[in-house]
Amino acid sequence: MNKLLPKPSKVIDFQRETFDNFTITLDAKMKHEPGQFVQVSLLGFGEAPISIASHSDKYIKLNIHEVGNVTNALAKLKKGDKVFIKGPYGKGYPMKKLKGNDIIIIGGGCGVAPLKGVIDYIGQNRSNYNNVMLFLGFRTPDDILFNKELKKWRKDYHVNVSVDKDPKKTCYDFNVGFITEMLEKTDLNNNNKVVFLCGPPIMINKVIEILKNKGFNDNQMFVSNERLMFCGIGMCCHCMIRGKLTCLDGPVFRYDEINKYEND
């Protein structure tokens, strides 16, 4: 079988989230773990790895930030259009092994997208997990993702949304300030807890420092990593973090697997 050939898939929904972020729903039926990703391509523009921001065997949702050639082109899709996908790829969150724990989910900016898949999964398997806390940080109120879902999450979980700044002063159900400040102020111990983290490298590093001060161990934290990748199957080697391949051994790593690797 030729592993480099993508399969066509139809866009069944297009939802704009913010001025530079949108969610598409594809009619792809695939079994996958929360945290896994697919390679999405538009012929002529190329491929991009995008994590699955849903949990269903009937469709997949992809939340996409417009930052490069491929994603800018994907932003012009309409219902009924075709894209090409390969996957699902990678290792996601070991949800079955983590049954019975409290789950703390911390996401920054477009790093919230991969976590959305986990939140959906937890929603469908709610009784397997204890308390669920969400810390979600965005730049401004206009950058907040998943507004519709947030309403529901607020009912079911302990939700903290913060924005770095609020220039238009529209603040009502979120905090103004960095997510790391919020986290620092929260009273937390590490008893039966695991943390899922995704966001820009600076935020991740700071969050890890805070959690360690609160007594969390490296093996209680799971980080979803972003790297440049082409093949998705461990052949092209762009996504290596030292000897680890983000596409095969990740994108979700337990932090003790990669904690020594600063510059990779």
Place this chain on the structure above:
Amino acid sequence: MVNLLKLKKAHLKKFLNKLKNEHKLYVPVKTDLVRFEEYKGDIYLKENSYFPIKEFFFKKEETLFDYNKNKISVPEKESEKRIFFGVRRCDLNAIKHQDMIFIEKFNDPYYKKERENSILIGYHCNTAPSEFCFCGSMDLKDCQDLMFFDKGSYFLVEISSKKGSSLIKKHKEFFKNTDKKITTKKIPNTDILHTKDISNLYNNPDWKKASSMCLSCSACTALCPTCYCHSIHDEGNVHNLNKGKRKRTWSSCQLKEFTKVAGGHVFREKREDRFKHRIYHQLEYFKERYGVNLCTGCGRCISGCPTRINWLKLVNEMKK
């Protein structure tokens, strides 16, 4: 079947001419540099080729598929009958390592097509062809179809595979039985890398000595017979943008672009980290996954480096 035969040197060209009738035959030839080219009567065996034969199998550029609007089609490709004569031990092992990746692990149809009908005939080095050769430090295996040992006026020819054996059978008129033996396959003075285990050297400050001389030109990775990192991109047809090709091309970990994600962040921003990544992938990371060092000790990344960064010497002198 005997596995060692004798071929008179005076008969080599006749033998090669015979091979040429049925296969495309590539041999090392000296032009501006020593390169593998189609055999036209000349052959040069005093040095190893400047470029390894990697590019005949893992192409610098490979079309994965053509697209036309939303239709994808994989181009038909002929599997040529080819023989490569005069390949050194390091480069044979490098092909073996590429086979492990592209065929054994990923069953890559593009690479497989190129390899399928190729026969590899080795030429054993009596002495190291370059001062930077260190194949003797690298646990190499036999992975050719035939191996030629140069004994002055004749070659001892070792049959190393079924493909090799049937080739000899077809041309048995050139080969004589012999009671001679290959006493050693060791190539003198090639064990110049003292340790392959560099796992505890990652934070050694001396790496800076190497990376401060590095220009990030990527000659090392382009000349390396084992480097297999690549990129994939779409190339539209300028006359009709609905059409185009998805291509796979060589890429280099020595360039910043190698880890640059959309939005501009570069993960291996520092030259030292990129330099180390290359050496560690060659000596460690590949071994963790595939069980052997990727590097086969050909020395090209030193001899072909514009500032001649001798990382062997550097590693040998590092204090643990």
